[in-house]
Amino acid sequence: MSDTGEQGSPTVKGMYHLFLGNTTYTLLLAVNSIVVGRILGPSNLGLYTVALIVPPFLFTAIRLGLDSAATRYGARLKSEGKEEEAVSFVFTMTLFGVIIATVSSLVFVGLSGWIATSVVDRPQLGAVIIPIAMVSVLGQAAYFITDLGMTGLGRFDRAGLVQALQGMIKLVVSLGLILLGFGVAGAVAGYTASFFVSGLLGAAYIAWLARGRLPKGMKVSIGVGVRYGFPIYLSTLASGVAGPIITTLLALTVSNSQIGGYTAAGTFTSLIALFTYPISTALFPLFSKRVDDHRALADTYQTSVRYTALLVVPVTAFIIAFSGPMIVTVFGRAYAFGTPYLALFAASSLLAGVGSLAWNSLLNGIGRTRDALWTIVVGSAVSVVSGVGLIELMGVAGAIIGPLIGGAVSLVVGTWMVRKRLGAKLGLARVWKFYVASAVAAALSWPLSWLVHLPELALVVGAVVFVVLLVPLLALLGALDENDIGGLRGYLAFSAAVSKPLDVAIRYYRVCLAVLRGRSSSLDQ
Numbered sequence: 165m166s167d168t169g170e171q172g173s174p175t176v177k178g179m180y181h182l183f184l185g186n187t188t189y190t191l192l193l194a195v196n197s198i199v200v201g202r203i204l205g206p207s208n209l210g211l212y213t214v215a216l217i218v219p220p221f222l223f224t225a226i227r228l229g230l231d232s233a234a235t236r237y238g239a240r241l242k243s244e245g246k247e248e249e250a251v252s253f254v255f256t257m258t259l260f261g262v263i264i265a266t267v268s269s270l271v272f273v274g275l276s277g278w279i280a281t282s283v284v285d286r287p288q289l290g291a292v293i294i295p296i297a298m299v300s301v302l303g304q305a306a307y308f309i310t311d312l313g314m315t316g317l318g319r320f321d322r323a324g325l326v327q328a329l330q331g332m333i334k335l336v337v338s339l340g341l342i343l344l345g346f347g348v349a350g351a352v353a354g355y356t357a358s359f360f361v362s363g364l365l366g367a368a369y370i371a372w373l374a375r376g377r378l379p380k381g382m383k384v385s386i387g388v389g390v391r392y393g394f395p396i397y398l399s400t401l402a403s404g405v406a407g408p409i410i411t412t413l414l415a416l417t418v419s420n421s422q423i424g425g426y427t428a429a430g431t432f433t434s435l436i437a438l439f440t441y442p443i444s445t446a447l448f449p450l451f452s453k454r455v456d457d458h459r460a461l462a463d464t465y466q467t468s469v470r471y472t473a474l475l476v477v478p479v480t481a482f483i484i485a486f487s488g489p490m491i492v493t494v495f496g497r498a499y500a501f502g503t504p505y506l507a508l509f510a511a512s513s514l515l516a517g518v519g520s521l522a523w524n525s526l527l528n529g530i531g532r533t534r535d536a537l538w539t540i541v542v543g544s545a546v547s548v549v550s551g552v553g554l555i556e557l558m559g560v561a562g563a564i565i566g567p568l569i570g571g572a573v574s575l576v577v578g579t580w581m582v583r584k585r586l587g588a589k590l591g592l593a594r595v596w597k598f599y600v601a602s603a604v605a606a607a608l609s610w611p612l613s614w615l616v617h618l619p620e621l622a623l624v625v626g627a628v629v630f631v632v633l634l635v636p637l638l639a640l641l642g643a644l645d646e647n648d649i650g651g652l653r654g655y656l657a658f659s660a661a662v663s664k665p666l667d668v669a670i671r672y673y674r675v676c677l678a679v680l681r682g683r684s685s686s687l688d689q
Contacts, residue, residue, distance in 0.1 A: 188324075190434045192331030196338055197431040200351050201495050203342055206424030212348050213427045214284050214415045216355065217408050219297045222272055223304040224404035226264050229393020230257040231312040236392065238316025247317075254313035255374040256385040258306065258367050265305035272298045284415045293349050300356040306363030310370050317373075326366045334358035392531075399524075399540035406547040406570065410563045413552060418559050425502035426560045428495045429509050436479055436513045462586045465519075465526055470648065473517030473598045478634055481602035483510040485610040486626050489619035508564040515568075515575050517595055523578030527585070535581045543574025594643065601637035605630050635669060639676035649673075 201209045234257040241250035272279075273295045280290030307330060314323040338354025346353070414423055483490065487506040491499055527536040551566025558565070609629040615622040638644060649670055 188328035189331035192328070192335050194431060194434055196331070196335040196354075197428070197434075198494055199335075199339055200342065201424070201428050201431075201499070204348065204351065204424075206421040206428070206498055208348050208420070208424070209427055210420030210423030210425075211286065211289070212351050213411070213423050214286050214420070215289050215293045215297050215348065215352050217284055217411050217415065218272070218279055218294070219300050220304070221404060221408040222268060222298070223265070223301045223308075224401055226261075226268050226301070226305070227308075227397055227400060228261070228264070228390055229395070229397035229400065230261045230389055231309045231393075232396045233257055233389035233393040234309055234313035235316035237388070238313050239318070242317055250317055251370070251373045252380065253385050253389070254310070254317060255370050256382050257313065257389050258309045258370050259378075259382070260386050260389075261305040261309045262302065262367065265302045269298055269301045272301070284412060286415070293352050296349065296356055297352050300359050303356065303359030303361070303363040306367045307359050308363075310363065310366030313370060314366070322369060326362050326369075329365065330358045330362035333361050395534050395537045399537040402537070402541045402544040406544045406551065406567060409548055410551045410555070410566060413555050414560065414563050417555055422501075422560050425499055426505055426563065428499045429491065429502045429505035432483060432490065432494075432506055433509055433513065435483070436476055436510070436516075461526065461530065465522055465582065465586075468522050469517070469519045470595060472521055473595045474644070474648070476513055477517045477598045478602045478605070478630075480510050480513045481606040482609075482627065482630050483507075485606040485630075486613045486623055489613055489615065489622040489626075493619045493623055505560055505564060508561060508568070512564070512568045512571060514599070515571055517598060518575065519579050519582075520571060520575045523575070523582050526582055527578070530585065532581070532585055535585065536578070539574055539578045539581055542577055543570040546570040546573045597638070597641040597643035601634055601641055601643060604637055605634040608633055631669075635672050636676045639673055639680055644673065 200212070204212065234254045238250045238254045241247070241253060276294040276298060277290040280294050281287050307326070311323050311326050314320070314326070334354050334357070336354075337357045338351045341350025341353055344350065411423075414426065484507045487510065488500070488503045491502050491506050495502075524536050524540070527539070547567040547570025549566075550569045551563055554562025554566050556562070609626050612622050612626040612629060615625075
């Protein structure tokens, strides 16, 4: 994104608001997962996971791409100076999505007993827990459409606030009900309440922007939204099928405790998401505004991938190296068996450094939704086929490796599609330096993870050693130039919590560069 900063500060400020809101949400979500996991234990955490297999899939099945349409047309209409039309469009998508979700929730509440008995093979969930979970579909529809709609409208601060609110409600309600003795049912009720309340408030805010008036031309807007969003919906459905199929197969194959370990390990992916969410979320509306400028799109794509690699690859490498002490420190020794699960989950994030988060946003942003659809269909098919086969051979590990293989296939096909549509080379050659530096730093600091009786000390000392080794290695490889440093500072300038540590790291990097250059000069003489 060599010229992204020249577009003015709104996108950068928006990324900060998204970062702040998503950071708060992610931290609250992580705290909730940790507290719930520790109190419930692996077996009940596994039961909680099984209870939530169907609701997210049901929401995916009725999504129709309305949230993506709200983002794209909200951003486009506003950029054309048609803010009132943009708000009206987002409001229409919200109303239509909530109506569909309400009908679907009521139907599936009635099917709860059959789902518990015939689909997930947990009859004890049918009377109360699964019906509570099904109500969350209504909240999810309101939450996701309004949150992404606010992003398209440039209301990044409001979108971040809704995200933070959702995480807070989930933590407070879940923890409160569990402590009152409701167990798994209380945790599921907290999940449902978080979407329901935050989604309702998000919808109320959109209605307020629309001045409480029903949108005009709703039928036309719905047609436009569905036509645009349907290919995205199909791709989302294709990718959304893989997770429930694999988790359902796990429910039929392994114990509740093993599923609990799988869920606990998956929680750590949210830590990595902290570094990717602001960039990946801001890219879609940014690409939507620059459809015809292929050279600028290619520059934006290249820089976003490089920044993502710089932020994600080192964090991922550290998590893989210290997965043992990390899961024990956070969830307790009862979850120590989940160490290899965490390492495998983290490994899947390594694909982000070569474009796994960017290709889909670009294709959808420039209107190539069918390209995105077929790419995701291929990757999802590979995920399901390989996952089903590997679960039979490897259990939980197979459920993680299968989607990893599918994600790699999607990345290859998606990158090819991007190059074809832009007609330009993507220039990602320098990214390998982040991988090499991170791998070497992780390997050299890994022996500290053997301090199994002092996992907290292993993490702290290991993190310090990892960073001390990583920065000189990046300098040795020349992984960053002044443009990269300036770009990173520009993106993170509005966050003191991030920019100050970044400044320290940059000064350390420059000292290392100076030492290396001085040594090189002395050798030349």
